[in-house]
Amino acid sequence: MxxxxxxxxxxxxxxxxxxxxxxxxxxxxxxxxxxxxxxxxxxxxxxxxxxxxxxxxxxxxxxxxxxxxxxxxxxxxxxxxxxxxxxxxxxxxxxxxxxxxxxxxxxxxxxxxxxxxxxxxxxAPQKIAEQILENVNQVRHWLDDYPETKKHYESAFEKKNNKIYERNLLDDLRYSFESLINSILRTKKSLENLKSELGDFLDKYKINVEVKNLYISTIFDFFTKYQNENVKHNACFESIEIDFIFNQTTVLMEFLITLHKQQY
Structure with missing residues (x-):
């Protein structure tokens, strides 16, 4: 036996x-x-x-x-x-x-x-870069409190880890970040229409104006513009950009969740 x-x-x-x-x-x-x-x-x-x-x-x-x-x-x-x-x-x-x-x-x-x-x-021989894995795992753990956000983030993570569907991967990151902001601010607006409310949220936590401006400009002058012009309406991105966008999204989400957790 x-x-x-x-x-x-x-x-x-x-x-x-x-x-x-x-x-x-x-x-x-x-x-x-x-x-x-x-x-x-x-x-x-x-x-x-x-x-x-x-x-x-x-x-x-x-x-x-x-x-x-x-x-x-x-x-x-x-x-x-x-x-x-x-x-x-x-x-x-x-x-x-x-x-x-x-x-x-x-x-x-x-x-x-x-x-x-x-x-x-x-x-598969390729795995997600070790230097960002710790942050990614931390965010994935925190996203248990934001199920809709986690669904899209996990989808992006799987596609990135296996190097498939890169355009869909970037879409997932956008939906994930947008749903996170909506969950925290208790609204249902598109990412482009959240600038004022997000600024008020950062003011609530007395975030330094330089940090606030950097965060807001990163989202609306870079992230949203990049997504709209290169992903949402076109497919004008290079594969080498994927890691950068994934890392930036993770950092943006990590900062927002850290602030939100302070109110519990």
Whole structure:
């Protein structure tokens, strides 16, 4: 009995360390779709690049794709090549392929990427920067008192941690911050219309005028303007800006929650 329990535990644990074959087949069918997927030559090019990077031998490096005396389709070739890599390498390859410019507006590929990070994020090499993790965790804990705010912040956190849906991530940050201010001020206004009331709130706590002006200008001359011009109505931002915006939002929220907690 003890042996069986140990065996089952080991099998379950090992299952966490692999991407199952069914998922690889699914990923390959989306990425190598007949009409909208990678071409045969692109599959060869990308797979060879990753084979060199990870020092692996792969099955298919050139067209036509053949197995024995018969030909196979490009999705089968991609799936077979993916199987030649380690699970963490497979995660990176699938994620990278999903991020190709040709797939930006492909909803099936975006669904694939979301499925990848939901099921296999433990295999991802990238994690949120350590230097902001402490502040982020503090804010996440405090947001238990602001459930609507926490919902959007957690959504942004998950997307940032797994590098997906960057525009939606920035939207989540805006909604999170806006709902926090509304919760604290007990109003339902849009962020753009909260300047006067937020100023009164800071005055209530006798915040130094220089700090107050910096805080207000950061929100309305930078944060709101950035969101409206580069996120809400357009998608004119660079991926490198994501960390900065996430950090700034966290700091803005942390300061506001700290003040609000003083009245309890």
């Amino acid at each position: 003890q042996y069986n329990i140990c065996t089952e535990f080991i099998q379950n644990f090992m299952g966490l360390l692999v991407i199952n074959n069914e998922f690889l087949i699914y990923a390959a069918s989306i990425l190598a779709d007949t009409n909208e997927g990678l071409s045969g030559s692109e599959i060869c090019k990308f797979c060879v690049q990753y084979a060199v990077r990870y020092e692996k031998s792969i099955t298919y490096t050139q067209q036509p794709f053949k197995k024995g005396t018969s030909s196979i389709n490009k999705a089968q070739a991609l799936e077979t090549n993916l199987a030649c890599f380690e699970p963490k390498e497979q995660f990176v390859i699938i994620q990278d392929l999903c991020d190709l410019e040709k797939f930006i507006n492909n909803s099936k590929v975006q669904e694939l990427k979301l499925a990848l990070v939901k099921s296999y994020s433990h295999l």
